[in-house]
Amino acid sequence: MPEALAERGRFGDRLAAAIAASTGLCFGIDPHPALLAGWDLADDADGVRDFGLRAVEGATGRVAIVKPQVALFERHGAAGLAALAEVLAAARAAGLIVIADTKRGDIGSTMDGYSAAWVDADAPFASDAVTLSPYLGFGSLSGAIARAGESGAGVFVLAATSNPEARDAQTATVRTGQHRGRTLAAANVAEAAAHARGAVERGSLGDVGVVIGATVRLLDYGIEPADLAGVPVLAPGFGAQGARLGDVRSIFGVAAPQVLASSSRELLAGPLAELGDRLVAATAELGR
Numbered sequence: 001m002p003e004a005l006a007e008r009g010r011f012g013d014r015l016a017a018a019i020a021a022s023t024g025l026c027f028g029i030d031p032h033p034a035l036l037a038g039w040d041l042a043d044d045a046d047g048v049r050d051f052g053l054r055a056v057e058g059a060t061g062r063v064a065i066v067k068p069q070v071a072l073f074e075r076h077g078a079a080g081l082a083a084l085a086e087v088l089a090a091a092r093a094a095g096l097i098v099i100a101d102t103k104r105g106d107i108g109s110t111m112d113g114y115s116a117a118w119v120d121a122d123a124p125f126a127s128d129a130v131t132l133s134p135y136l137g138f139g140s141l142s143g144a145i146a147r148a149g150e151s152g153a154g155v156f157v158l159a160a161t162s163n164p165e166a167r168d169a170q171t172a173t174v175r176t177g178q179h180r181g182r183t184l185a186a187a188n189v190a191e192a193a194a195h196a197r198g199a200v201e202r203g204s205l206g207d208v209g210v211v212i213g214a215t216v217r218l219l220d221y222g223i224e225p226a227d228l229a230g231v232p233v234l235a236p237g238f239g240a241q242g243a244r245l246g247d248v249r250s251i252f253g254v255a256a257p258q259v260l261a262s263s264s265r266e267l268l269a270g271p272l273a274e275l276g277d278r279l280v281a282a283t284a285e286l287g288r
């Protein structure tokens, strides 16, 4: 077993334990300009760092999973990325499971660079998991998936995203190969499910998750909740995009227990002093 994996264990196992000990609430850390202003912070690199660190402080002991949005730090250039590295390290030091929302996706050889940046044990932006786009072909991610597994990290692969304009592309029918006849979204789910088989036998979760927006109807994308056995489901779209935390069961059916219900702006908006209360209320609304 590679040393890094031996140290922290498999991502899916750690995630399953975190959900069992807390809930699947995933707190999105998205430093938008208006939210920074709401916490009396400047929209610059220092501001996004302080915003991220305060969000991590509010999350600690209240939620198990956080998801910093990379672009909202990156927009402040090198200093913004340095701020992001600090926030990621603080979140991991606090024992939170950190999903970096990078949405990277490239040809396989280039994906090695992203792995070195985000998921290797000694990566400058080391995270527990990253979001990846499979729309250059799921196979283009196979090296990144293997490399994440070697360091005990995970990946979340976009399947049915929360934005309505993705629907045409993601419901297109695959015409050749083993997924012939499936929608592209369902084919990505099937690939993730294949990675989860061993974990299902252990009563755990796989290291390859999918992203399915809480705003979509699974059946419209050719996905059945039962297709998701053992697959962690990152589900953004709660709060600002309209989905309600209390509806996780009706949206995801039998897959509800492995859903990471993600909300950013709705939890971040409002006074910093009340952030803890908002997180506690969201946890109660989500339930177990």
Ligand SMILES: O=C(O)c1cc(=O)[nH]c(=O)n1[C@@H]1O[C@H](COP(=O)(O)O)[C@@H](O)[C@H]1O
Binding pocket: 028, 030, 069, 101, 103, 131, 160, 161, 162, 163, 211, 212, 213, 236, 237, 238, 239, 240, 241, 262, 263, 264, 265, 266
């Ligand atoms: O991968 C994501 O995190 C993601 C996928 C998706 O389908 N939809 C989606 O909204 N997201 C991200 O989830 C967050 C949603 O933010 P709120 O709408 O403020 O809760 C943003 O950071 C989005 O980039």
